[in-house]
Amino acid sequence: MPTFVYMTRCDGCGQCVDICPSDIMHIDTTVRRAYNIEPNMCWECYSCVKACPHNAIDVRGYADFAPLGHSVRVRRDEEKGIVAWRIMFRNGKKDMTLIAPITTKPWGQHIPKLKEVDAPSKEMRDSQLLYNEPKYLRFDEGGLHTLEAAGLKMKQGVFY
Amino acid sequence: MAYQTIIEDDIDILVVGAGLGGTGAAFEARYWGKDKKIVIAEKANIHRSGAVAQGLYAINCYMGTRFGENKPEDHVRYARIDLMGMVREDLLFDMARHVDSTVHQFEEWGLPIMRNPKTGAYQREGRWQIMIHGESYKPIVAEAAKKSADKVYNRICVTHLLMDESRPNRVAGAIGFNVRTGNCHVFKAKAVIVAAGGASNIFKPRSVGEGAGRVWYAPWSSGSAYGLLIGAGAKMTQMENRIVLARFKDGYGPVGAYFLHLKTYTQNGYGEEYESKWWPQLQQMVGKEYLDPDSWHLTHRPIPTCLRNHALISEVNAGRGPIHMVTMEAFQDPHLEEIGWHNFLGMTVGQAVLWAATDVDPKNENPELTTSEPYVMGSHATGCGAWCSGPEDVSPPEYFWGYNRMTTVEGLFGAGDAVGGTPHAFSSGSFTEGRLAAKAACKYIDDGKAEGIRVSDEQINRRRAEIYKPLEHYRIYRNEITAGTVNPNYITPRQGLDRLQKLMDEYCGGVSTNYMTNEKLLNIGLKKLKYLEEDLEKLGAENIHELLRAWELKHRHLTSEAVMHHTLFRKETRWPGYYYRGDYLKLDDENWHVLTVSRRDPETGEYTMEKAPCYHLVED
Numbered sequence: 001m002p003t004f005v006y007m008t009r010c011d012g013c014g015q016c017v018d019i020c021p022s023d024i025m026h027i028d029t030t031v032r033r034a035y036n037i038e039p040n041m042c043w044e045c046y047s048c049v050k051a052c053p054h055n056a057i058d059v060r061g062y063a064d065f066a067p068l069g070h071s072v073r074v075r076r077d078e079e080k081g082i083v084a085w086r087i088m089f090r091n092g093k094k095d096m097t098l099i100a101p102i103t104t105k106p107w108g109q110h111i112p113k114l115k116e117v118d119a120p121s122k123e124m125r126d127s128q129l130l131y132n133e134p135k136y137l138r139f140d141e142g143g144l145h146t147l148e149a150a151g152l153k154m155k156q157g158v159f160y
Numbered sequence: 161m162a163y164q165t166i167i168e169d170d171i172d173i174l175v176v177g178a179g180l181g182g183t184g185a186a187f188e189a190r191y192w193g194k195d196k197k198i199v200i201a202e203k204a205n206i207h208r209s210g211a212v213a214q215g216l217y218a219i220n221c222y223m224g225t226r227f228g229e230n231k232p233e234d235h236v237r238y239a240r241i242d243l244m245g246m247v248r249e250d251l252l253f254d255m256a257r258h259v260d261s262t263v264h265q266f267e268e269w270g271l272p273i274m275r276n277p278k279t280g281a282y283q284r285e286g287r288w289q290i291m292i293h294g295e296s297y298k299p300i301v302a303e304a305a306k307k308s309a310d311k312v313y314n315r316i317c318v319t320h321l322l323m324d325e326s327r328p329n330r331v332a333g334a335i336g337f338n339v340r341t342g343n344c345h346v347f348k349a350k351a352v353i354v355a356a357g358g359a360s361n362i363f364k365p366r367s368v369g370e371g372a373g374r375v376w377y378a379p380w381s382s383g384s385a386y387g388l389l390i391g392a393g394a395k396m397t398q399m400e401n402r403i404v405l406a407r408f409k410d411g412y413g414p415v416g417a418y419f420l421h422l423k424t425y426t427q428n429g430y431g432e433e434y435e436s437k438w439w440p441q442l443q444q445m446v447g448k449e450y451l452d453p454d455s456w457h458l459t460h461r462p463i464p465t466c467l468r469n470h471a472l473i474s475e476v477n478a479g480r481g482p483i484h485m486v487t488m489e490a491f492q493d494p495h496l497e498e499i500g501w502h503n504f505l506g507m508t509v510g511q512a513v514l515w516a517a518t519d520v521d522p523k524n525e526n527p528e529l530t531t532s533e534p535y536v537m538g539s540h541a542t543g544c545g546a547w548c549s550g551p552e553d554v555s556p557p558e559y560f561w562g563y564n565r566m567t568t569v570e571g572l573f574g575a576g577d578a579v580g581g582t583p584h585a586f587s588s589g590s591f592t593e594g595r596l597a598a599k600a601a602c603k604y605i606d607d608g609k610a611e612g613i614r615v616s617d618e619q620i621n622r623r624r625a626e627i628y629k630p631l632e633h634y635r636i637y638r639n640e641i642t643a644g645t646v647n648p649n650y651i652t653p654r655q656g657l658d659r660l661q662k663l664m665d666e667y668c669g670g671v672s673t674n675y676m677t678n679e680k681l682l683n684i685g686l687k688k689l690k691y692l693e694e695d696l697e698k699l700g701a702e703n704i705h706e707l708l709r710a711w712e713l714k715h716r717h718l719t720s721e722a723v724m725h726h727t728l729f730r731k732e733t734r735w736p737g738y739y740y741r742g743d744y745l746k747l748d749d750e751n752w753h754v755l756t757v758s759r760r761d762p763e764t765g766e767y768t769m770e771k772a773p774c775y776h777l778v779e780d
Binding site: 002018019020021022023026037038039040041042043044045046047051059061062063064065066067068069070071072074076078083085087088089090091093094096098100101102103104105106107108110111112113114115117119120125128130131132133134136137138139140142144145146147148150152153154155156157 | 187188190191192194204205207208209210213214225226231232233249250253254257258260261264265267268269270271272293295296300303304307308315339367368369370371372373374375378379380410498501502505506509510512513514516517518519521551552553554555556595596599603705708753773774775776777778779
């Protein structure tokens with residue numbers, strides 16, 4: 001479902017160019033607006049659709065298997081923490097709106113700056129533990145799993 | 161050419177590729193290396209890059225030890241049987257024992273994880289999968305990586321790793337170009353963590369024309385994890401173990417939630433259950449150890465995914481297609497119907513678009529399934545990747561050489577798709593592997609193993625010339641013709657990709673041959689890959705965007721060559737349903753209960769293949 005850009009809505013701001021994982025949203029040098037330069041490398045991931053501040057980008061199902069006349073639109077809002085979708089069928093019989101949360105916390109504020117947390121001790125460095133372990137593993141008194149504690153060992157060959 | 165060379169020097173840890181593996185590496189590296197210089201080089205924009213760019217509706221690897229659900233060794237047993245025994249159990253155990261702490265952090269950062277209202281535990285989709293509202297999964301982990309890294313370089317296509325000139329087989333950084341400015345970027349680093357992607361688009365896809373981007377794994381997964389590592393002379397493992405996916409037809413929408421949570425099931429075109437009919441024949445091929453329907457209720461072993469594919473493929477070949485997913489029962493429940501649609505919107509919007517376009521309402525009709533073209537990757541249900549060291553306290557001697565997740569090249573680490581033998585890591589496991597690699601890389605530097613690294617200008621200039629060659633080549637020969645793309649002196653990256661896909665499809669077991677190959681076909685395929693390799697020296701790139709495609713193609717080519725050599729080496733059919741060796745149609749545990757390991761000599765391009773022992777955890 002490659003993307004396309006509506007002429008009257010796009011102002012050539014380049015947000016889609018900046019975000020596209022496939023590097024296929026480019027600015028046309030004549031009309032100075034964005035367009036999809038390589039539809040057969042489009043994954044219809046909707047990253048550009050979500051990033052466009054003017055709702056100028058839409059998706060039309062791939063010509064090799066999708067008939068015309070459908071619509072799947074999206075609005076994503078980091079402030080409100082939701083994404084809203086509207087799906088409309090070709091025959092007009094189905095028109096669904098679906099809303100989902102995208103985060104449970106104010107955007108980006110609950111991710112620790114690891115430069116500011118206490119440095120790991122030598123024991124920690126010499127152990128198999130990672131940051132915030134063992135606490136974040138199990139939230140009980142238990143530690144990291146080891147082969148020894150589980151009564152396991154690695155054995156070569158075929159035996160099952 | 162007027163492009164500048166920009167050198168970023170004195171990097172301690174360079175992370176190449178910032179999908180789930182790379183963001184995990186960058187995040188964790190800061191904890192173990194407070195004062196270290198941590199730099200990310202990413203081909204796209206870190207906020208939407210990698211396989212999780214469009215989101216995920218589930219985290220497919222979570223033990224739930226906290227809720228008394230599974231232990232790491234349970235997951236090892238599951239991944240082992242799913243891959244017909246061929247896994248690195250030390251790496252799997254290690255990933256599984258840490259993965260829960262990764263997921264708990266994600267929840268704290270704001271990732272919406274669904275809860276079971278009755279138990280308070282995470283909402284399970286299946287035994288290993290939990291359900292999330294993951295539209296912003298990637299932007300959230302990107303924030304974490306950005307908070308840890310000193311610098312994030314977006315839009316850098318890394319083409320090669322740089323090698324130390326004071327000591328053989330030691331990495332010294334990486335080089336590439338900026339996809340926007342065209343400038344050459346040199347990263348001199350003490351340790352490099354390759355967390356680039358696996359490979360889509362190396363086998364001809366079922367989609368054609370405009371739809372060719374509708375592949376199951378992202379089209380920007382260009383096999384760079386393998387191209388970079390193979391190019392540096394790292395040993396690779398299990399590259400023959402490509403994966404074929406049973407998915408909704410054309411859109412390749414996910415089926416996991418449908419099977420596991422919505423309890424939908426498959427039937428053939430005549431409304432019959434078909435899988436079990438194929439088990440007796442299949443048992444003859446693979447043996448009772450791997451397929452024993454009578455004892456499923458005793459062992460709780462799942463049916464390996466490849467064997468279920470085999471049943472689907474065989475049923476269609478027998479003329480009783482198409483295979484349908486029976487959704488009409490489950491979708492009568494409005495809650496389940498909503499989940500079914502959210503599932504697509506959260507990770508494969510294209511499937512929702514296709515059903516809207518073709519008026520497929522799964523409440524009123526059962527949608528079609530198909531099997532995809534093969535993919536080469538190491539984080540989903542398959543284990544292609546580099547031969548890496550395991551953790552000290554778990555790994556047997558053959559699997560351990562000092563630093564966790566370090567490849568056979570010193571200072572060169574892997575995560576996600578780059579690490580071989582570790583299937584079923586998925587997003588959370590890849591992030592966890594990045595964390596493990598980062599801790600080990602910091603230790604490697606602290607142990608003084610990266611002292612005295614030297615990169616000469618000669619090496620940089622040689623690589624620089626190679627990088628821009630497709631642009632140069634185009635400039636020289638373009639005006640020999642009037643217009644168009646047909647030129648006797650060069651091929652375009654797209655033309656090269658088409659050729660690669662066609663030959664992999666026909667000689668290495670793609671969809672056109674029903675995943676069938678043999679020694680004769682593979683040898684022809686290898687010969688044609690060599691011709692292609694020569695022609696890749698004559699790629700013509702009209703602009704910087706095409707230069708990106710040129711280098712993606714070169715990485716896909718290196719990946720393909722490894723796949724071809726590995727497939728030729730393993731003289732058995734280990735995974736019916738993923739591919740078949742027509743000349744060895746049976747699974748052969750006596751000779752091939754081993755992991756395959758390859759190395760391509762970077763100087764000569766010659767391959768050497770060897771068998772490595774396959775260790776298991778005692779008891780089933």
